[in-house]
Amino acid sequence: MPASATKPLRVAVLADSDTRWKWGALTANRIAPSGPGDPGDTADGADIRLDGYLLRGRATPTARQLGEVGVRADSLREVTAVEFLRAMREESYDLLVLALVGGGVQAMLHGLKRIWEDRPQRPVVVTGYVGVVYEKLADGLLLRHGADLVLANSRQDAERFRAVYEGVRADSGSVTEVALPFLGGAAYTGEHDPYTVVFAAQPSVPESRKDRTYLLNRLVQHARRHPEREVLLKLRSKPGEHTTHIEELPYQKLSQRLDLPPNFRLVYGHMGEVLDRTDLLVTVSSTAALESLHRRIPTVVLTDLGIREALGNHHFVGSGCLASWDQLDAGHRPEPDEDWVARQGVAADGSYATAFDAARERITKLLARPGGLPPLTPYYTPVTAPGYLPGILARHHLGPDGTPLPGAPAADKEPGPVRQIVRRAARGAYRHGVQRVAPVIRRMGEL
Template identity: 65%
Template sequence: MPASTREAVRTAVLADSDTRWKWGALTARRITPESVEPTGFVLRGRATPTARQLTETGVSDTAPREVTGAEFLREVRDAEARGEGYDVVVLALVGGAVRALLQGLADLGLARRPVIVTGYVGVVYEKLTDGLLLRHGADVVLANSRHDAERFRAVYEGVGASAEPVVEAALPFLGGAPHTPEAGRDTLVFAAQPSVPATRAERAYVLRRLVGHARLHPDREVLLKLRSKPGEHTTHLEEFPFQKLVRELDAPANFRLVYGHMGEVLDRTDLLVTVSSTAALEALHRRVPTAVLTDLGVREALGNHHFVGSGLLTSFDLLDRGLVPAPDETWLARQGVAADTPYEAAFDAARERVAALLALPALPPVTPYYTAETAPGYLPGVLARHRLDVTAPEPRESGLRRVVREAARGAYRQGVQRVAPVIRRLGEL
């Protein structure tokens, strides 16, 4: 029966990193009418977040359950068998995993499949076309701004695929009180990213300039906001953690590292500086003065090319002299931040589309763009990397096996984070 006839909408969120869990959980709450608290799952893999990372997202008191893709599909199938089927599934995953789960959900043969929602956790500055086509087939592909919605539709229409699933919304974690200066407070926050910039030399440069800025302005608190601790992973691999690089510098007392929820850090921020972090959009939404660095160039690899036309591009030399850029209001509106319309209204179209789909007697078949006909030399490899065997019996995991698995995961992370980069550097000698 249509989900609209039920008392509440049951939603599941599957994420593959801490940032995508934050996006997925908040998105689920904003787009599902009369929804109960979404059931959370995190995909077991390279970027599986730790309990600390999940807690610091601040989105739920209940930790999501760690699963494989096949285990998630079995849960969806078994929930329907119990009469507790999910009405909406939010896939907060990389594109290849989304395409695999689309296939898996279609192959379950459910009496009524859930509405499938996906999107992006922040600024889309790389692999736009491939990422979008891998996500095609979902019922709703959320765009975080008018700018993104136009780009997404252009890609789908350009390859002859339906652009109907594209729905303009906003980043679900914007909000918080507008910036209010406080007498005696002067806090600069640098929002770090795990892979931007990527090289050791460039990351060391940024750190030297940040520490140098702190020395030039001893009355200013300079905070380096970090997303993960050494050994933890986020959406992207971090080969050269700032925590290690800072040990090589004699940082002044007014410079320090901070962790925690970005919104809470922004509560006491007077200037947000970054290369291209989505934190810039969070800050701009709250009217926190914001600067995007050009010191390493304005390059697609850095993602700061996304801010061309924003009025925010600047350098450490200018910041050292006290010059703070002013944002372009037209650019802000197109990016879905600091817009004239109320923030909650940004999700009206998404809520309406989900509600309309839930009210249908039956949902249409999942019809992705990438199929055995359109991409016979590409799709099999994508599906193989995310192999899903729902029919295989789920192994019973003893306490010892669970301990061994966690230890193996730790060893794997250690290898990816520390050993592999050393081997690569030795190979370059």
């Protein structure tokens, strides 16, 4: 039942990266059926207990990344998939948010179905996407099918999601339109002093050294052309850290080879705080563009490298925000298309306060359902996808029926100091391989 004065609503979030933890925790607060709430706070001041679980893997966030996200939790611990399933069997929650990649969501849905098969009550299970969905639409959606709610961050996404599910004759009733949970902040009212240009970098877009160097050089050139402006390169992670995507060529390393002007700086921190002082947001295809548009900050999606699916900027066709550095240097300022913006869940019209009402109402009804909720029913089963599903489950040490495989890691307590040292060393070796060895091997292969 929804939270009351005597019984707090118990909410769990399982995330596999810093950005997904941010999305999952803020979403949980937004959709908890006690009220709308504000980012980072419990819904409408309701008595909610939020337990966070971080799935152990290459992108498990560091303490610095978690601190930068700034979302509070009553408890937070790192787990394997099997450890998480054990916790879900032993603990009782009202709401569970799966903030994972598609394969992780699918594995957890099958594992949860298995461990809850003899329980009369289970939590409402929710999943969705961190931001813009511009690739692997069908694959990602079908891997998320089976959750009670599959959240769509915009009207356009909701329509696309339902079309995919209906196209394979899967139940589309779980698709629920909301908005990105981290939108907010004061609307842009005019230029700051100094005028500030921010480039929102992405870990994996673009991928090549040539393209990333090009973008960095153009940003530095813009700073030199406009010494009266402050030009900021907003970075997602520090070298050695991983976020949702792997970053082989960090801009920090590329910038070390350049003579940077005094009005150019690299910055980290909360995106909302950076937008507080932004006069022009520039990106290739980052979700930061939607945050900026929500606040009516002048926003540019670059076309310098083409408008391509691989870059994700094709999603912004029709937005009115597409432009090149040459156009920006010449003084061009795009005007966003209001109809396009309205379909993207940006809610710059002030409707954001009600964007999560439908999800809260649906969760309230599910929690109040007599006799509890039915078993989870993912679209993928050993019958519908016998050549695909077992491999997805095995990556999380689960068998075809969702049962943990023999020898699956499932510690009963926190790892000792030796195990922690070994784990850190292994992660360091992995990241060194991704950021240093892999690019060298790739270049050798191109000779």
